[in-house]
């Protein structure tokens with residue numbers, strides 16, 4: 177009943193002014209207050225008659241003071257904008273006056289919704305801010321901020337809802353990682369002579385991530401041999417933030433101890449796999465990369481095999497020249513076949529797990545290389561393993577005419593080269609000394625040849641495999657001596673020939689004379705015997 181009466185009175189007052197200009201007035205006529213505050217209102221009148229003065233308001237009121245024609249009231253706990261009304265009854269005439277109380281209040285709540293734990297780069301993020309309270313609404317605005325940058329600003333008077341909800345969409349980039357977002361209200365009371373009041377929400381930090389659409393790259397050989405160490409590498413480029421990524425490697429269900437590096441936008445893990453016999457067969461290699469709430473996997477099937485090299489042996493360790501030796505090449509694991517080759521080549525054999533070659537060792541077979549290769553098929557790929565052997569044949573020592581020529585006719589004063597080398601395995605030692613005085617044989621380049629070198633030398637070659645001896649004749653001569661001899665011999669020959677020729681000539685002449693005498697005697701005899709005519 178109480179609020180309706182003053183309203184009625186107010187209507188009446190508007191229509192009928194007080195008698196003789198007697199009027200009620202209110203002070204202040206306008207007030208701008210913080211919500212919940214108190215204020216004093218002075219109702220006064222110019223009425224000279226019987227005065228009945230009062231204040232009509234919905235707020236708790238108290239008469240503080242009064243004068244002859246005025247009354248001072250205190251209103252408290254003012255919660256809404258309102259218009260208190262002073263009314264009077266001056267004689268029989270009623271009149272009233274109202275004041276305007278406008279309230280302001282700060283928002284009670286400014287709250288930014290929690291952000292997702294991880295936000296993918298390149299996707300839209302919706303920021304939502306709730307603002308509760310805050311008046312006058314047309315002087316209140318809300319903004320969403322990234323650090324100090326205003327992303328979105330909105331006056332709230334358009335939205336009479338309470339609490340008010342403000343949203344903004346942000347296309348998230350890598351730069352937004354660890355950026356702080358917040359919501360801020362501004363209550364601009366400067367038109368009322370007050371300040372600009374801000375209220376800020378709690379900041380929320382964004383965690384942004386970026387992942388490429390590809391899966392991690394696994395770098396490894398598909399074939400792993402038991403007993404080896406194999407490097408396995410898994411890497412992925414283009415992710416962000418690389419420092420937050422976790423990468424691990426698993427082989428056959430077991431996590432490998434790996435060393436991972438995060439650099440710029442690249443993450444990689446490297447593990448050294450000790451390939452053991454237990455792993456033989458096929459095994460799955462897995463690379464798992466975790467970033468934010470995402471998991472990427474890459475897998476490979478590895479073939480783990482065991483392949484011992486073939487055995488290449490010779491029947492006895494030391495082979496003497498002329499003895500028989502067998503070289504065998506043998507596979508050391510089931511289904512393999514081997515080839516035995518050599519230079520000079522040997523007869524090829526049909527594929528089998530064991531191949532043998534028997535030969536009679538010759539000096540030229542020393543250092544002959546044999547190679548034995550085995551093949552193994554692993555998952556369609558043929559792998560080879562080869563062993564080589566160098567045959568050692570013990571021979572010699574040899575000191576033949578070709579190794580050490582016997583005759584060396586040397587002209588004194590000339591330059592000569594003497595060659596004398598013993599052959600054999602093990603390499604023999606050679607010692608040549610002159611018969612008689614034991615002077616050494618001048619092997620190699622001799623410059624110049626002297627008479628002192630003349631003589632018969634004995635060369636002795638010796639090794640653990642035997643010894644051999646050879647004589648070397650070093651004959652030193654002079655060219656001039658020889659010429660003299662030749663001239664003398666030639667002259668002697670000429671003398672002999674001339675003498676012989678003269679002898680024969682004389683003999684022939686004597687025979688002719690004798691024959692002539694005989695012919696004359698015969699003729700005389702015939703003349704004598706003839707009958708006289």
Ligand SMILES: *[C@@H]1O[C@H](CO)[C@@H](O)[C@H](O)[C@H]1NC(C)=O
Pocket residue numbers: 218219220241243246247248
């Ligand atoms: C109330 O108003 C009247 C008239 O203007 C004035 O005389 C009086 O002093 C005021 N009272 C107070 C407490 O200000």
Ligand SMILES: *[C@@H]1O[C@H](CO)[C@@H](O)[C@H](O)[C@H]1NC(C)=O
Pocket residue numbers: 282283284285286373374375
């Ligand atoms: C809002 O700001 C005002 C002054 O700036 C302050 O008095 C008030 O307590 C703040 N409100 C909240 C909820 O923080």
Ligand SMILES: *[C@@H]1O[C@H](CO)[C@@H](O)[C@H](O)[C@H]1NC(C)=O
Pocket residue numbers: 298299300345347
């Ligand atoms: C993000 O939102 C904007 C509008 O706010 C829209 O134009 C754009 O297509 C959206 N992008 C994505 C990736 O959703």
Ligand SMILES: *[C@@H]1O[C@H](CO)[C@@H](O)[C@H](O)[C@H]1NC(C)=O
Pocket residue numbers: 323354355356381
């Ligand atoms: C965000 O705020 C935290 C402390 O709350 C601060 O350590 C960090 O540096 C801020 N981020 C940026 C990008 O300024």
Ligand SMILES: *[C@@H]1O[C@H](CO)[C@@H](O)[C@H](O)[C@H]1NC(C)=O
Pocket residue numbers: 493494
């Ligand atoms: C075989 O030769 C080596 C040196 O090449 C030697 O030490 C070893 O005694 C020899 N063995 C036989 C049985 O001759």
Ligand SMILES: *[C@@H]1O[C@H](CO)[C@@H](O)[C@H](O)[C@H]1NC(C)=O
Pocket residue numbers: 513514515549550551560
């Ligand atoms: C043996 O030799 C043949 C012919 O040269 C070749 O095809 C084969 O792969 C070889 N096998 C091995 C085990 O080396």
Ligand SMILES: *[C@@H]1O[C@H](CO)[C@@H](O)[C@H](O)[C@H]1NC(C)=O
Pocket residue numbers: 607608609614
């Ligand atoms: C070579 O033989 C001579 C005589 O037989 C000997 O005095 C000398 O020490 C030997 N030299 C070497 C290197 O064996």
Ligand SMILES: *[C@@H]1O[C@H](CO)[C@@H](O)[C@H](O)[C@H]1NC(C)=O
Pocket residue numbers: 630631632649650651652
């Ligand atoms: C040179 O040595 C040979 C034996 O090798 C010998 O017959 C000859 O008389 C020697 N000549 C000289 C000039 O000493």
Ligand SMILES: *[C@@H]1O[C@H](CO)[C@@H](O)[C@H](O)[C@H]1NC(C)=O
Pocket residue numbers: 638642643644
């Ligand atoms: C040389 O070999 C023979 C047997 O062929 C042996 O009797 C002799 O002792 C050996 N001489 C040396 C110096 O080794």
